[in-house]
Amino acid sequence: MGGTLSQARREQPEEIAPSWCPTWPVEWQRALHLVRRHLDEGGALSLAAGEVVRRGEVLGRWARARRLGFDKPASVRQRMCEHVPGITPATEEEKPKARVSQAEKRGMHHRTAGAR
Template sequence: MWAKNARAAARRARENDELREAGRPVPSAAGAMTEARRDELDAIDPGWCPAWDTGWQRCYRLAQNHIQAGGTLPTATGEVMVQGEDLGRWVSAQRYGWEQLMPVQQWILENTLTITPAEDNERPVKRTQDDKWALNLAAARQFHTREGHLRVPRKHTEHLETAGALPGRQNGTDEPMVVKLGTWLDNTRKRAAKLPEQRRADLDALGMRW
């Protein structure tokens, strides 16, 4: 109960600070925690009253508990699932989205989970429209080779085994890439009239149903 009340008081103080910064009147300071008290609690646990969403805090706590229980920090999607949360995916999102995190979030990740921002050579290469077409076409060809047709359900996703050799994969990784093939084919049909002749021919060769 004390922690709940303390968080409510801290949030009230934070809201008042935001009003002052915006030059707007503060209705009342009653029930708001003092800055000195907030600093004391922040020194004990910087995440005791997070300004970020509860989903981020939940994944952080799950990752922290996983490590404290003797586990290792996951680095790949699907490597560790805890209570329905993909911790590997979450860790990757923090590293690649480091610049969007608050300074205190960065501090917490570095000092409690030893998570650091991704280096430039780790980041995926930005794909051009031609790269994206090549990726989806490769997925279509893989599906056709395996199934003998291109009648792909809209919700089907194709795990492209040869994605490492395609543009947009950093360091030629061999990890399969998940391609939303059904959605791509459906969208391609809708813009069939605008497709270049060669692209349409590539899909015709696979028995594309327009």
């Protein structure tokens, strides 16, 4: 059958990375693998951009994005991240502030001007 992999071929990626899933973005899986290797080698996971780079991947940026996405509906990938040290839900202080639309800004200005 065209497009299907033999059992042996499906098992090959699992030998390299047990969490490999063919439907997930390769970039996501590559970053997770690099973070795990970095931690296994005794490295610390810094969330500062550009501080830890492995094979061209900025690990802190990837980990920070995972932390900021913890409040989204749970997925298998999110549950996998729960087992990686340093990838925990972001605190309220770490989360970016909600953007305010132009209409909301005008409304705030009008309310402020009317209160004087």
